[in-house]
Amino acid sequence: MIIVMKPNSKDEQVQEVCNVLKSLGLGVHISKGTQVTIIGVIGDKSVLTDVPIELFPGVDKIVPIMESYKLASRTFKPENSEIDVGGIKIGGKEIIVMAGPCAVESREQLLETAEKVQKCGAQILRGGAYKPRTSPYSFQGLEEEGLKYMAEAREKTGLKIITEVISEKSIEIADKYVDMFQIGARNMQNFHLLREVGKTKKPVLLKRGLSSTIDEWLNAAEYIMSEGNYNVVLCERGIRTFETATRNTLDISAIPVIKSKTHLPIIVDPSHATGKWEYVLPLSRAAIAAGADGLIIEVHPNPKCALSDGPQSLTPENFRELCDSIKDIANLLGRTFQGAVA
């Protein structure tokens, strides 16, 4: 951390700041420039988290040098983490694809989808039982009943299952059924919820908030990890920008940035990023080409009848094409993807 003094700051002011820092056990390094003096702070800066140094007389601004997260940082753990979801490893050589409907709507819809996505090569079944919706008047999910169908689908297909949790109570219930929790974009900074999934030790898919920086995203992962749950997989799903041609703007650069800053795996959700099924195939290819560890794709046996997110759902046929295509790209990059099994 660097403390930049104002151009007209006085020596006593520099001294006062240094005294505070030293009293907290920190080292200081003063550097006088032609215009301003800067103070380098040495030692464990966490003792400064709650000290508003900006307010001391003569101080212009604080410039952080190191990230504020630790457990999630690649400096802390240089090698890639592989997250185990019921035997499926995310973050290794193999590309992992999660697929399924936005919302679990009925037993039939879910079992049919599960069977189809499994044949195309998906390893994990997604399905929403608790649906956060912008309008209170939209369909809000089947809750526990939906989770039972998910578990049945796992039984029948061998797919692992993931669902979104939105409250303490939904964690408690979902914990009995699913292999992996999902934290949705709107809850990325619901710190209470992050701590709760942190306590479970079950793998967590952490979606990036609509307007969250990569730094904030990794701090959200840190919340989960600081409770002892290191099984975090990140999911880029588009950020909010001024462009309205797509629902959100997929931040494809986040893939190499994440790979450089953290050891955690990253997958991509092109369905929510664009909101239109026509764009899901090209963006899936792009994500794998950019180095993503997997994808999460909305698939519905009959998108026209979907109760939620129909316009961005692939048919099983389109999903098979997608799986075939990313298998080839994965191979080019020295990775593997099982692809269609039937």
Place this chain on the structure above:
Amino acid sequence: MIIVMKPNSKDEQVQEVCNVLKSLGLGVHISKGTQVTIIGVIGDKSVLTDVPIELFPGVDKIVPIMESYKLASRTFKPENSEIDVGGIKIGGKEIIVMAGPCAVESREQLLETAEKVQKCGAQILRGGAYKPRTSPYSFQGLEEEGLKYMAEAREKTGLKIITEVISEKSIEIADKYVDMFQIGARNMQNFHLLREVGKTKKPVLLKRGLSSTIDEWLNAAEYIMSEGNYNVVLCERGIRTFETATRNTLDISAIPVIKSKTHLPIIVDPSHATGKWEYVLPLSRAAIAAGADGLIIEVHPNPKCALSDGPQSLTPENFRELCDSIKDIANLLGRTFQGAVA
């Protein structure tokens, strides 16, 4: 709602869409242009919430005409709502100012602040007992102990009290102490939480999410109202943009926009919007001049020692200057503000 067909759509496709609409009890109005055909949909569009019309053959896009919220809409209730917080009315002729520390840190700090802001003219005391922080290693609040100090401060000063809630449990506890709940920006689309405060009937201050449109904000208000709690006050606190000179960008235009779209009151939080105390006075003046119904301001007896948000906190002296200044502007606009009482 308007359904726009593709330039090359066929008559049968237009017919198919119309049949679906009619089967749902809706009226249709077909308008053939030189390039495209559009279908106007007449009736209660809520039956369409979960029908992905975009996926029908020949359909290009859907253009919503009416807002998706109802109870919050000024069309639904044309006259201004006044929200009663323990006898204080927000949304009427009188400007209401909430003030206090970001976090309740100790009994002494809170009681001293309460006494001072009350003398300057504040009617409501703010203070965080449950603190959502970006880093898991920052101070997280005194929880129920803090609420007890808040209640004591109310006893001593007559100020009403408001605190942020972040989970079901914190609602349950805070409900025993406070006069008003606050939903923070990061939880604006935590729909589970919105429903829970909706069930209480206690006034709610709903902060705008960092990247939420005004439309989404009013839909979040609708969540609370749809549970029967109509006592919602909106709070503009800055949105996320590319500009980094201030922490967020205060969307001052939101004030007249909100006044035109909803009957609910709106107040402004210049402390969080800018992150710098120097900008709080000019932006408070601007907010009142633009027609806001009040302000929420961070005040700390000794900002240099604040455990949270010190850099954006006013001293009691600066806060008095602010109250004096906005009183004059309020009067110019035909409104009142009690101002300093001692």
Place this chain on the structure above:
Amino acid sequence: MIIVMKPNSKDEQVQEVCNVLKSLGLGVHISKGTQVTIIGVIGDKSVLTDVPIELFPGVDKIVPIMESYKLASRTFKPENSEIDVGGIKIGGKEIIVMAGPCAVESREQLLETAEKVQKCGAQILRGGAYKPRTSPYSFQGLEEEGLKYMAEAREKTGLKIITEVISEKSIEIADKYVDMFQIGARNMQNFHLLREVGKTKKPVLLKRGLSSTIDEWLNAAEYIMSEGNYNVVLCERGIRTFETATRNTLDISAIPVIKSKTHLPIIVDPSHATGKWEYVLPLSRAAIAAGADGLIIEVHPNPKCALSDGPQSLTPENFRELCDSIKDIANLLGRTFQGAVA
């Protein structure tokens, strides 16, 4: 400027960077932290503008400490600048209002508008002769003919006149007529154009680019000033964000930020910021309350017939109300505004 080395950088790498800096005549100050080493650079950093220090082995990143502009900086010139436009001073105690139609459409339209805005208190007449329009098929302006009407209006009313320039040639022609040039938002980083108006010494109103940071805006001012023309007035006119309820988002905080960073005056354009005439009055009040030195307002004798920007234009009646209102706010803040003269 601070150079931050990577956590695992070697002493020789630190030394190599220092050698380069010293060879350029700069001083260095090395500060070894527990995790990283940082190098403080002392002296005239402009010699480094074109040296990519980031690429030297072991370097993690560069952290600039000082602004990149100089002539525009308040550090360079602490007292406010007052810009003289034909005898009218912008940036002093007096609030200055520019008003007029978006585009000069005809002699009658312009003379009528000029007379009316002059009576309400405007000191400067605005009017577009060269119109940059998003679509090539929209009305593009009367060019020199429009400027002749502007000059006639000045003759008749005593108002000073301002027009937008968009090319070398338009500068050359407008220079013969107007008292002040305007650089539009879309041309804020048209550096060639900035240099050209810099060479004229005539006052320039520099609008902020739609997606320009305050730092880039001041660097654009620096372009004009570096040619010897110090007569720059800044104009905040809204930035592009995700919010679509208004055409752009007026960055009201830019007013106090600009006041702290530069000695140049700042005025506000609420007409372009919002795109809707209903919001122009509240935002004009807010701008003056926040400390702006003036306003630029679109006024049209008959907005329904305007060839450009009709929806955001005030009628003369509404403009009179605006002038009356801001006069009161100006007085409250210890400033003056002449207000209606007839």
Place this chain on the structure above:
Amino acid sequence: MIIVMKPNSKDEQVQEVCNVLKSLGLGVHISKGTQVTIIGVIGDKSVLTDVPIELFPGVDKIVPIMESYKLASRTFKPENSEIDVGGIKIGGKEIIVMAGPCAVESREQLLETAEKVQKCGAQILRGGAYKPRTSPYSFQGLEEEGLKYMAEAREKTGLKIITEVISEKSIEIADKYVDMFQIGARNMQNFHLLREVGKTKKPVLLKRGLSSTIDEWLNAAEYIMSEGNYNVVLCERGIRTFETATRNTLDISAIPVIKSKTHLPIIVDPSHATGKWEYVLPLSRAAIAAGADGLIIEVHPNPKCALSDGPQSLTPENFRELCDSIKDIANLLGRTFQGAVA
């Protein structure tokens, strides 16, 4: 175009609007809903460009249905356009790569770079002779001297050449040397410049503005095309968002969106989008995987000595790796790229 009336609008108001529309030769289609009346407008809407319908009594808002550009639209020309740059076709089956230094710095630097990028497979040499820089104190380019070196490099290597133009005069000079003009992001809405390159008939690479929507981008293309120059190639180079981990945010979705809306080719500039050379390879792969027609890449024989944009420049070795990699991806997608020729 749809005109939406206010909920309380009167029949006479609807009639007045219809009368205006009819007087302009347009057809109308009235559709009365349960809450609002809407008017569908039929015919050539360009007659309405300069009529502010929003201002008529009772009108709530205008909803455009069709795009405002025509020549650039895929509706107007359904098949892909191939743009011929001195015999090189952009937009066909073959992937085209442009490469070279940000700025032409010297004859040696340019000839060395040209020779190397040509061997790796680039077909077009890029090099800046007129450099728009944020700070007026940065290196601004060698101007015509630089163009002479470019022409010499073409002579020696067979590469076609492209350079950025920034003013009428630079167009005039560059026209004597280069095969293709580039319009930079900051000039995307410099309509005067667009018209000037439109008059030349020489191919134009039109970079997307930092905060331009895809719709505005295509309208900028329309400016060039409306002057009779149909040889426009689009270039996605990142948009401005709140994320600061990369210089801009590469909008990868723009590729499929552009492919659906226009017949013009699109290439991608990952160097400017990210600002860091480490991210150029993964994003180049992603761009080709998403369907881009080519790339433009900054390559410098010795990035550490580059006078401009060194941190984002590839070495010739890295560039060769990039070319090898995208050749494979191109082949997977049924396209071709010549790749390394030596």
